[in-house]
Amino acid sequence: MKDKVQEVLEILEYDAKVTPEEISDLTRIPVEEVKEIIAKCEADGIIRKYKTVIDWERADVSFIYAIVQIKVSLERGSGYERMAERISKYQNVRSLRLLSGDDFDLEFTVRGKTMRDVAFFVADKIATLENVQSTATHFILKTYKVDGVTFMDEIEEFKRQHVSL
Amino acid sequence: MENSTNRNSCNFDYSKYINPALKGIPKSGIRKYFDIAEGIEDVISLGVGEPDFEVPWHIREACIDSLERGITSYTSNSGLIELREEISKKYIKEYGIYYDPNSEILVTTGVSEAVDIAIRAFVCKGDEVLVVQPSYVSYIPLIVLAGGTPVPVTTTVENNFKVTADDIRKNITSKTKAIIFNYPNNPTGAIMTKSDYEEISDIIIENDLIVISDEVYEEMTYEGTHVPFTALNGMKERTILVNGFSKAYSMTGLRLGFVLAPKELISQMMLIHQYAMLCAPVTAQIGAIEALRNGEDEMRAMVREFNRRRKLIVDSFNEMGLECFEPKGAFYSFPSIESTGLTSEQFADKFFEDQHVITIPGNIFGENGEGHIRCAYASSIEDIREALARFEKFIKKI
Numbered sequence: 001m002k003d004k005v006q007e008v009l010e011i012l013e014y015d016a017k018v019t020p021e022e023i024s025d026l027t028r029i030p031v032e033e034v035k036e037i038i039a040k041c042e043a044d045g046i047i048r049k050y051k052t053v054i055d056w057e058r059a060d061v062s063f064i065y066a067i068v069q070i071k072v073s074l075e076r077g078s079g080y081e082r083m084a085e086r087i088s089k090y091q092n093v094r095s096l097r098l099l100s101g102d103d104f105d106l107e108f109t110v111r112g113k114t115m116r117d118v119a120f121f122v123a124d125k126i127a128t129l130e131n132v133q134s135t136a137t138h139f140i141l142k143t144y145k146v147d148g149v150t151f152m153d154e155i156e157e158f159k160r161q162h163v164s165l
Numbered sequence: 166m167e168n169s170t171n172r173n174s175c176n177f178d179y180s181k182y183i184n185p186a187l188k189g190i191p192k193s194g195i196r197k198y199f200d201i202a203e204g205i206e207d208v209i210s211l212g213v214g215e216p217d218f219e220v221p222w223h224i225r226e227a228c229i230d231s232l233e234r235g236i237t238s239y240t241s242n243s244g245l246i247e248l249r250e251e252i253s254k255k256y257i258k259e260y261g262i263y264y265d266p267n268s269e270i271l272v273t274t275g276v277s278e279a280v281d282i283a284i285r286a287f288v289c290k291g292d293e294v295l296v297v298q299p300s301y302v303s304y305i306p307l308i309v310l311a312g313g314t315p316v317p318v319t320t321t322v323e324n325n326f327k328v329t330a331d332d333i334r335k336n337i338t339s340k341t342k343a344i345i346f347n348y349p350n351n352p353t354g355a356i357m358t359k360s361d362y363e364e365i366s367d368i369i370i371e372n373d374l375i376v377i378s379d380e381v382y383e384e385m386t387y388e389g390t391h392v393p394f395t396a397l398n399g400m401k402e403r404t405i406l407v408n409g410f411s412k413a414y415s416m417t418g419l420r421l422g423f424v425l426a427p428k429e430l431i432s433q434m435m436l437i438h439q440y441a442m443l444c445a446p447v448t449a450q451i452g453a454i455e456a457l458r459n460g461e462d463e464m465r466a467m468v469r470e471f472n473r474r475r476k477l478i479v480d481s482f483n484e485m486g487l488e489c490f491e492p493k494g495a496f497y498s499f500p501s502i503e504s505t506g507l508t509s510e511q512f513a514d515k516f517f518e519d520q521h522v523i524t525i526p527g528n529i530f531g532e533n534g535e536g537h538i539r540c541a542y543a544s545s546i547e548d549i550r551e552a553l554a555r556f557e558k559f560i561k562k563i
Binding site for chain 1: 193195198199202208210212213214215217301302303351417469473474476477480481523525546
């Protein structure tokens with residue numbers, strides 16, 4: 001059963017639009033069972049969301065992104081989870097992770113319409129949080145790859161021959 | 166004005182210079198598809214014998230790095246010792262079979278060279294060599310060039326294209342010296358289990374045959390696990406196992422294979438290899454070391470993807486009435502087209518003409534391949550789905 005779930009998830013991770021019928025064709029798992037696996041993964045929070053990877057720059061919609069790293073001082077009874085929960089509630093925080101290493105503890109990506117939006121968000125909302133010792137903000141100049149999807153133009157593909165033995 | 170090159174070509178009688186042995190070599194039946202597909206935009210090819218994946222980046226990067234560091238010289242004739250050690254480790258780890266990297270492993274320029282030197286080292290004029298068919302197309306011409314006589318051993322779809330002791334026995338004469346087979350098989354996708362192999366090992370010993378086992382599709386085994394022929398009792402000492410990096414790691418154009426055999430046999434193949442090839446390309450050898458050290462995860466991901474395509478293509482053929490044997494290895498399906506009333510070549514030709522999909526007629530792989538076509542599933546799922554839709558249209562028409 002675990003193998004079947006992994007197989008279905010692997011296909012969906014690559015293409016969220018693939019239908020249960022198509023998954024069934026590729027796995028020989030009956031369509032109804034595919035639907036059950038997906039439903040259970042959704043219910044269990046294994047499948048968190050189906051979303052689209054968009055190159056906004058190409059769509060001529062400008063967003064400013066920054067990677068922000070913060071150093072946090074922990075107090076008794078207050079772990080990283082609590083700080084992470086607070087930061088993750090902001091809609092403009094797109095991802096948030098706990099890091100290893102001495103320099104910073106948490107890292108998040110923030111999105112805004114302008115550099116000013118992002119800078120003020122960090123200065124007003126994050127740096128002022130109790131327990132935040134320091135922040136480092138890196139504006140993203142260009143995105144090349146997101147979640148395994150490359151945003152670069154394909155270099156002209158080397159074509160295989162039509163026939164080989 | 167006619168130039169001098171053309172004039173010379175017209176007047177020169179080349180035929181008297183050509184090695185007569187080449188007259189026995191049939192022209193490849195698939196050449197025509199190279200030409201007719203040129204310039205047609207919407208061609209989908211199921212005719213390729215190579216993966217559609219690029220070589221994993223870490224392998225390419227290792228090759229690039231070696232070029233940047235100026236590693237461009239010849240290697241030892243046997244191949245880089247680091248590579249032979251990695252190959253040796255792989256066979257110990259996966260199958261518990263030990264080959265000495267110093268004397269029992271020879272790195273070659275693709276499996277094609279490995280097969281060639283194996284045949285040329287042991288086949289003499291008058292020797293008969295059993296070739297299990299349907300088979301990859303190079304074995305017979307290479308046997309003929311070596312002066313030997315190829316003897317087809319035909320397998321049947323009813324027996325899942327497995328070779329049996331009876332199949333072999335029927336074809337053995339006092340001149341039979343060797344047998345060549347290829348499992349997982351190109352073009353059928355058939356595999357042999359340990360018990361299948363056990364059934365034929367006695368007759369091989371009884372008749373004192375040398376075995377050439379082409380296991381280049383080893384990693385593409387979808388049910389059970391691959392069994393190297395040399396894992397069978399008494400077979401390692403008489404078997405030349407050939408394998409390579411083209412299929413598992415998608416390294417077709419890098420041309421890298423290897424031979425595993427007893428040192429007494431390797432030393433004889435080395436005599437040809439050292440003069441005819443000198444060594445395999447060093448850049449590819451560096452890539453192969455990286456593949457064996459760090460490439461398993463990506464290789465397994467490619468195999469899982471092939472397995473999905475396999476299920477899709479086989480089930481679709483069966484649903485549309487083209488009965489398709491269940492391939493358990495390699496990346497080929499071999500559906501029967503007998504229900505259409507066409508021969509393999511007629512089907513492949515008409516299908517291409519009508520729907521621009523390239524398939525390979527089964528008779529190219531041996532007479533018993535007639536009635537089938539080979540369809541590789543080494544293309545994207547989108548292309549395979551489109552090709553299958555065109556199959557359906559075509560089947561309805563004829």
